[in-house]
Amino acid sequence: MKKATIKDIAKAAGVSIATVSYILNDVKTQSISDETRMKVLKIAQQLHYVTNRSARSLKLQKTGLIGILLFRDLVSQPWSDLKYVKTLYTLERLCGELGYHVIFMQVDGDAPSYDMIRERNLDGVFLINVDQERFSTVSRFFGFGIPVFVIDSWIEDTLFHKVLPDFESSFRIAGTLLGSAPDFLVMDAYNNAEFVDTIKQLSGLDEERIHRYESKEGLDDFLNKFTDRKGLVINEFLANEIVRTRGTQDRIAVLCTSHCPDILPAHVVNLSYELNDYKPVVGMMNGNIQDADYSNHNKFIYLSVTS
Amino acid sequence: MKKATIKDIAKAAGVSIATVSYILNDVKTQSISDETRMKVLKIAQQLHYVTNRSARSLKLQKTGLIGILLFRDLVSQPWSDLKYVKTLYTLERLCGELGYHVIFMQVDGDAPSYDMIRERNLDGVFLINVDQERFSTVSRFFGFGIPVFVIDSWIEDTLFHKVLPDFESSFRIAGTLLGSAPDFLVMDAYNNAEFVDTIKQLSGLDEERIHRYESKEGLDDFLNKFTDRKGLVINEFLANEIVRTRGTQDRIAVLCTSHCPDILPAHVVNLSYELNDYKPVVGMMNGNIQDADYSNHNKFIYLSVTS
């Protein structure tokens, strides 16, 4: 049983293709008699009609597709796959609520192709955990025909919206939660070097008091220098690793950058970021798509912290 | 700068649209002079041409799109979002390797619409954690024009491929690992009731020795009846919860149905399922798409267990 088209409906209803299209799309500038409207609507339902988005996209030059490109960790960790689930799921849900469909793609290797974005004529893109290097090849080619939002990444180009946790407030709050400013910082390795540098700087700690996680051994050596000192851990999965291997003797607070505080033991002091803050983000994306307005460039959007 | 089309290339190269199309698609039945081929290819590159998939899809009636529909847990748990990440990521990667793009969609609510599948003319679909009820509304309408693979779900209809862990072997192996057959079973709540029943049956345990997790309290009551007994836990995130709240005095083995053994403390006995087994699954999907061959229906595909 072939899929029903507008033409089929038109034939069955004894009206023109145009009329059917007007009715299905509820075109305001056209006045349609209630009679034909009802008739057409009924037949459309009977035939289980759904619009062919390939055809519509071709005509309208809008696909209703949003891409979520997840850049895999350059140095892979056991929890690498878990880090951005909440973000991905939340973005998908919010996009869906606005009527978009989401193409999800993992980006790997060191010279990734971004052809998909242009082949599929995506209306907008979220890029998660991008490093500057692999990204520059993007901006060069596919340019900025569509709104691009960059998550957890520091991209020099002013043409992108940047979404990131509000580390500044977080460090402050963490300090009060710990009773005093932390003596050391352990952080998960983001792909984006500039992003890492920014975090380090915001922490207000010296380089030798900061550890960027790469392996268990390196971490142990580092932590041994700070027994009984107060510290901060960025990312709950990493923190979980620490709590598990070293017990809870270390007095640490955790910034849950993956929105998964639940995976931590109950007693561990932690701060989380608002998933709700993605709502205005997606709204902004939608706005950019609708009115092709890129005047509000270079926006920074901070996920607010809750404790 | 508008996107270059085949027409643009044709004009720039001084050849016809057809010729360009032949060259770009490397059509074997056409013989093209090396000269024009080179010329066209060069110009295509200069103009940064990429094919417009909306147009191609419209013409070919094939979109190169595969859907992954994730049914959200009916009873939500803290780890609900984490359960199927590995599956999702693996499927995306494998589909990508075969040239497909993936539309990811979470399904929620009790009368979900599957219009997306038909509107976007997906070439195939993976359904994860579907319950029979919400699924019957699918099969009725969108029928079986495309291959459908169902993961962790027991659907009566013989028209779908079913992918699930090899519980039978797992229970056996778990028994030997524990030293003897387990006395009790704690399992995470799948959406699909029939699937749950099957697992229960395969475990060989009486109903009162099986607990389907819903809340902490219920679980504690259950476990208190089995202190010092050997048990099996299905799903590592659930197991983690148990280990954390009750310590490790319980002698348990864990079936890591989420492919995340890493999140368990090192000493916990566990079994995992092969993510590699998704490769033949996706291959089969691809085969079904290519030759529209649905003769091999009602296939059961079991993820093999490794310890």
Place this chain on the structure above:
DNA sequence: TTGTATGCGTTATCAA
């Protein structure tokens, strides 16, 4: 209030 006709960018058939 409804219908006719064109074009979106491809692919593929047929002709040259």
Place this chain on the structure above:
DNA sequence: TTGATAACGCATACAA
């Protein structure tokens, strides 16, 4: 070896 053209399904300017 190459080119003209129809068709895929839809939206819409313009006619009626």
